[in-house]
Amino acid sequence: MIQFNPKESGWAKTNQDGSPGLPIFEHCCHVGWVALELVKQSRKIPDADLTPIAIAIIAAIHDIGKWSPGFLVKCPLWLIRENLVLFAADHAWEAQQEKRHEAHSQDSIQLLLQKRGVKQSVAQAWAMIAGAHHGKMHVPEKYGNCDVTPFIDEWHFQRQQIIFELEAELGSEIPTYEVNKRDAIVPWLMGLTTIADWIGSDETYFPVNKGLDTGNGKIAAKLAVESIGLANPRIRKGLKFKDIFGFIPNELQEKALLAIKEPGIYVIEAPMGLGKTEAALACTYELLKTGKASGLYFALPTQLTSNRIHLRVNDFINAISETPENARLAHANAWLETDYYQPRAVQTIFKKFDGDATVSRDWFASAKRALLANFGVGTIDQALMSIVAVKHFFVRRFALSGKVIIIDEVHSYDYFTGTLVKCLCDELLKLGCTIIILSATLLPKVRNKLIGIDGNLVNVDTYPLITGKTINGDVIKPQFAVAPERPAVRKIFKNSNHLIEDAVKAAQMGARVLWVCNTVNLAQQIFGQLPSDSGFESGLLHSRYPHFIRQEREAYWMKRLGKTGAQQGGCILVSTQIVEQSVDIDADILISELAPMDMLLQRIGRLWRHMDVRSARIRPVSEPQVWIVEEEKTLAELEREGSERIKKAFGIKAKVYQVYPLLKTYQTLHDYEFIELSNKTGNSQIRQLLENTYENTDQDPDSWQALYSEVKGTEFAETRLAEGNTRLFSKMALADEEGKQTRLIDIETIPLLIVLESSVNQITLLDDYKISLPITEFKIQDARAIHQNIVRVHAWPFEQIKKESELSFYLKGKHCLAHLDNDGRLNMDGLKPEIKLSWCEIKGVIQIYNKGGLDESCD
Structure with a gap:
């Protein structure tokens, strides 16, 4: 018979020798x-x-x-x-x-x-x-x-x-x-x-x-x-806005402090560069100070934008916290960052505790636990995994409860992720959170849906605007603000044949030119056509670099085009969408491919941002200009074409973006010579441009209406799919991976690792880091080196992809080792015969497809 004593029976934990320990x-x-x-x-x-x-x-x-x-x-x-x-x-x-x-x-x-x-x-x-x-x-x-x-x-x-x-x-x-x-x-x-x-x-x-x-x-x-590090943060009292940020608040920031005083959901709409981030953080401080919030999570669309905002949030935390504390960077590759989270050391009632923060650092290393830190910055995906049916979703939900959740660039999500964001907001409100949504390009109906209010209650066209409701359901009085005047941006359609020459002339005059392409391949091609001895600096940014190179170049160009690089002369930076949003850079001239209006406005928001440092008097051009690459077919021709021929006319852009928003953007832009982000009266054309693009459909040709129906079909399908992922008690446990259940990935990507030398004893990576073979134990420095050298490439150029290699100990699932020849060619198994991949230190991984076909988007 089994002897049973409820206080002493059984075992729950064992000793190191396997013997029973705690009952x-x-x-x-x-x-x-x-x-x-x-x-x-x-x-x-x-x-x-x-x-x-x-x-x-x-x-x-x-x-x-x-x-x-x-x-x-x-x-x-x-x-x-x-x-x-x-x-x-x-x-x-x-x-x-x-x-x-x-x-x-x-x-x-x-x-x-x-x-x-x-x-x-x-x-x-x-x-x-x-x-x-x-x-x-x-x-x-x-x-x-x-x-x-x-x-x-x-x-x-x-x-x-x-x-x-x-x-x-x-x-x-x-x-x-x-x-x-x-x-x-x-x-x-x-x-x-x-x-x-x-x-x-x-x-x-x-x-x-x-x-x-x-x-x-x-x-x-x-x-x-x-x-x-799970105790409540200790917040300094009595700080003013200037004490925290070093400057006095503008009208938008003052109005935000008046509007956001209680837990609830709020939307701050304002042009790019007006200080929405500081407005949200200032409100966060007030809520923390009064005990109405227990922490902060700042959610952004990408890892890059998370890394950038992380630095600013750390400065904010250092200013408001009584004890040394940093924001936990929460995304899949956060562990690659050199500024790894170092939590506060807490003195306790146990004298044997020596204040070593190692316990906290190790404890927060798990992705599931990252959101538990008092202060966090990371991707929206980490927050969204609190409402989709992934393993331990409830740990993330508990971690976010009671905090201020700032969601930036909310306009950038498709219907699938956007539906999840709405569900996230609804659930977090039930847990006493304060949700602050930031956007420059948000349609009123989208804003009202996120807040969960009848459009008649907040039926205002004023911009900038702060709206919202408390957790009790009380709709706040909308707060209006006047944005500082910014010079109107001249819109110019330019033939692609003249763009290189005109961009070079502008840079030689001292202009800082930002050229944004919709694909990596085109960005590489454009950069390759720039003269190398023209007397100005040029650069290239995209996603097809190893992490260690991309990180270094991004840091350089963010500084080069930031406030501290104001007087460094002309340049041309060719990039993809990675510079489109949440990046504080200042260009004199923007060159852009056609993109949906909200994305295009975000690109335009990189123009003439730092007026306090680079005033109109010292700029080499008299006004900000956006040069939009003219389409091969005129607007009149596109209005007569069938839907399939329209798709073909837009080429690779039709594989990156939905065609209907491209058409409507192209049509709307023809009505404007100047785009005013903020004029003398404080008004902006941003909302008008968006409404003309996304809501003015009555007069569209039949072929355009067919393309619009495709958009609505996509919206319906993606919305239903997202809602299915939130059925927590039917799916029980989906794969817990960043982006796996929170993004719709149209084209599969795989990690590619460039190898300089390989033998039975050692592999030398692109940055000359050497890994001994065979691998018998985990080494953090080796793991970091491997992931710092990874380039993500599309899987479609491969006939087959191996799951095993010499580095499978660190790389789970499909991956590829590419051996670099002296001529720059990358040799690897499984590549389709018509595909060639090569490596150039300046251009990154170059993909050559001899028969034409798909291309890679930015990120």
Whole structure:
């Protein structure tokens, strides 16, 4: 027979030698105390009916399912100690491992609650919290609403005895009030329980070889939460806008501070370069200072924009925080950055703690945990994975709860990601968040949909504009601001045959020319046509460089065209869309391919930004100009063409963007000689241009209407697909990878690694870094070097792609090693015979396709 004592039986953790350590009851207590400390120190409960003690018991009961034969048999030394080796064999304990211990926890909790009179659906909701703590939800059992006593076997009965002891120890019973599994509190509790379990399993604070001591256990929980960096940030009081940012606020920033005072959802619409970021951060400070927010996450479209804003947010945090603290960079490649997160060191009541921040740094290294830091900057994808059915989605949701979430460049997302953003906003509002959406190019109907209000309530055309509503649903009074006057931008259509010559002349006169292409191939071609001895500097930026080269060049050109590079003379920077938004650069002349109006306006926003440094008097051109590459067919011809011929006329642009917005942009631009981002009266043409492009469809030719129908069909399909990914209780656990479930990727890409030399003993990478072979252990410096040397290329030029190579230890899934010849050719297996890839240090990876076909977009 099995000897059972609810406080001492079983094992939850083992010692290093594999012997049983903590009993189940002790480990559950540790997790409950950690959960209590998390709530006391940093997290507000998004449910008025739930007390901190009740939360502690919910977290504590997560592991009662470890009292099950399938789990207990995993520790042979425990079986020996308890004289159960033969008993376990006779009763086939090994065969019972199929059902995981967390599923047993869920079942026993559900049965107990139903026995206590809770209806089945409510019991399932409370029980699923425990069942999810390893990242994946388990389908609940259907025991019915009848007397459930006959369904309880001896294991269930004994697990419930452990629950009774935990309730007595922690001083609370499992809540029984009515909840639905789709209520906001359920995933919040799943996240809290999972994090408390991670912390409560850390032997640094909870050694497996010590007996239970309630006092020391609670102290250990406090130590763990503080030293890991999960306590509330300490914010300086009484700071003014200038104290934080070094300059006085403009009208937009002042109006933002008047409008955004309570948790809710808000939209700041203003032209590029007007300080929307500082406006949002200033509001963040006020909310943090008054205890209405617990932290910050700044979400951006790309890793590049995240890296750039990260530096600015760090300056902000250093200004407002009483203790040394940085923003955690949260995206898939954050670990490649040299300025790796160094969290604050916290002095605690334990004298043995020496303030070493290593614990925090290691703890936050996981992508799942990155958002838990008080302050974070990263991609929108990391936030979106809190509302799609990926493993541990609820950890991210808990991590974001109560914080200020700034979503920048919201206009840049397609229907799929845009639908997810709307869902994210809806869910975060339920968790007490403040969501601040920033955009220069947002249609009113899109803004109203994001806020969740009737358009009649905010039916205003003023721009800049701040709108929103509080978490209580109260619509704020719209705040209007006047933007500083900016010179009108002259729009010029130019034939492609004259662009090189005209751009060179402008640069020779001292103009800073920014040339934005829609594809990497075209950017490389344009750059190759620029003269090398023309007396001015030229550069090329795109995504087909290894990370270490791209990072270096981006940093150089951001400085070269930034405020500090104001007097460095003429230049031409040829780039792709990577300079389109969230990049603070100042050009005198913009050359651009045709792009949808919102994207084109973002490009125009790079013109004449730093008027305080480079005034009109010292610029080599009298006015900002955008030269748009003229299409081969005239507007009149395009109005007569059929839809398929129109697609063919737009060429590769039709593979990068939807054709209808390109047509409408081209049509709208013909009505404007100048584009005013902000004129003397403070008005802007941005909204008018967008509405003419996206909402004026009545007079379109039949072929254009057909193309518009394609847009609406895409919108419907992508919206439904996105909504499907948010069905958390049907899909249960999708792949947890950045961008995998939050972006629609039309063309597959693979990592390509350029190799200079290769032997059985060593591989030399493009930057001369050497990796010894064979690889037998993980080395962080080798891992970083490999990923710093990766170039992402499209998969379609390959007939087959290997999944294995000498570096498969570090590169999972499909990847390619390309050996570099002396003539620059890249040799690799599996490439289609009509494709050639070569390497040029200046141009990057060059793709030559002898038969014409698809091209690569920017990023």
